[in-house]
Amino acid sequence: MTLENLLTNKSFGGWHKQYRHPSQSLNCDMRFAIFLPPQASEKSPVPVLYWLSGLTCTDENFMQKAGAHRIAAELGIAIVAPDTSPRGDDVPDDADRSYDFGLGAGFYLNATQSPWNTHYHMYDYVVSELPALIEKTFPVTKQRFISGHSMGGHGALTIGLKNPDLYSSITAFSPICNPTQTPWGQKAFQHYLGDNRESWKDYDACELLKKDKASQAILIDQGLSDDFLEKELKPERLAAAAQENSTNLTLRQHEGYDHSYYFIASFIEDHLCFHNKHRG
Numbered sequence: 090m091t092l093e094n095l096l097t098n099k100s101f102g103g104w105h106k107q108y109r110h111p112s113q114s115l116n117c118d119m120r121f122a123i124f125l126p127p128q129a130s131e132k133s134p135v136p137v138l139y140w141l142s143g144l145t146c147t148d149e150n151f152m153q154k155a156g157a158h159r160i161a162a163e164l165g166i167a168i169v170a171p172d173t174s175p176r177g178d179d180v181p182d183d184a185d186r187s188y189d190f191g192l193g194a195g196f197y198l199n200a201t202q203s204p205w206n207t208h209y210h211m212y213d214y215v216v217s218e219l220p221a222l223i224e225k226t227f228p229v230t231k232q233r234f235i236s237g238h239s240m241g242g243h244g245a246l247t248i249g250l251k252n253p254d255l256y257s258s259i260t261a262f263s264p265i266c267n268p269t270q271t272p273w274g275q276k277a278f279q280h281y282l283g284d285n286r287e288s289w290k291d292y293d294a295c296e297l298l299k300k301d302k303a304s305q306a307i308l309i310d311q312g313l314s315d316d317f318l319e320k321e322l323k324p325e326r327l328a329a330a331a332q333e334n335s336t337n338l339t340l341r342q343h344e345g346y347d348h349s350y351y352f353i354a355s356f357i358e359d360h361l362c363f364h365n366k367h368r369g
């Protein structure tokens with residue numbers, strides 16, 4: 090396994106680092122970023138928040154724009170930000186090169202349909218391959234938290250709900266909550282998963298929550314001036330499903346905030362503190 094260090098920056102007493110490595114699940118080279126707080130050492134390993142970004146993002150957007158390092162350094166939590174899709178000349182993209190499908194839009198699932206199924210296995214990468222690499226390489230514990238934004242909020246919710254033993258708590262900003270019923274999700278699932286709509290439900294947070302009560306606590310923040318709210322996100326449906334089975338889900342709605350990283354930066358401290366409360 091080669092792990093190539095591309096970038097190292099000291100930040101709030103800790104370290105932001107960017108790496109490239111060959112990924113077996115995705116069948117291509119991948120980049121990820123990690124923030125290691127100053128407390129992290131072999132003698133005192135720290136838990137890890139996995140952050141899943143949204144459409145068009147790479148590992149860089151969150152690290153550069155969210156303003157998360159100060160509070161992560163204070164709390165002693167590492168943050169790992171993977172890319173949002175497989176990358177490279179061999180990796181197929183949307184024919185129209187649109188932003189909502191293909192490169193930069195892996196939807197955190199395992200594609201079953203050709204030509205997507207050669208590379209698009211972001212679910213396996215995020216749940217298994219990347220944490221194994223992180224836990225082998227860096228001074229971290231096996232405790233994981235998960236969070237994300239928009240498409241990454243969908244990823245955080247579905248991955249967290251499906252793996253209660255692996256993720257202690259779940260948070261999301263402006264998540265796509267019911268992708269089987271909304272345009273971004275339907276386009277992606279049709280291509281990646283094919284015509285059988287039953288198979289789509291396995292990657293839909295509302296459907297997962299209707300099936301089973303979540304064992305973890307969930308925090309969702311949503312801006313009320315978000316241009317994607319009505320058409321794509323549907324947080325009210327997730328809140329209703331949670332209420333139905335007494336899942337511990339808090340949906341906070343904020344006047345005036347949009348879908349951008351200004352919104353994420355405004356509330357990221359609350360998310361890190363929320364995860365910190367669930368630390369073992």
Ligand SMILES: N[C@@H](CCC(=O)N[C@@H](CSC=O)C(=O)NCC(=O)O)C(=O)O
Nearest residue numbers: 143144145146150188238239240241350
């Ligand atoms: N107008 C944008 C649309 C893409 C966009 O808004 N991407 C969001 C995530 S949306 C859901 O997954 C994002 O995080 N963008 C990156 C950023 O740094 O703000 C476009 O056409 O690119």
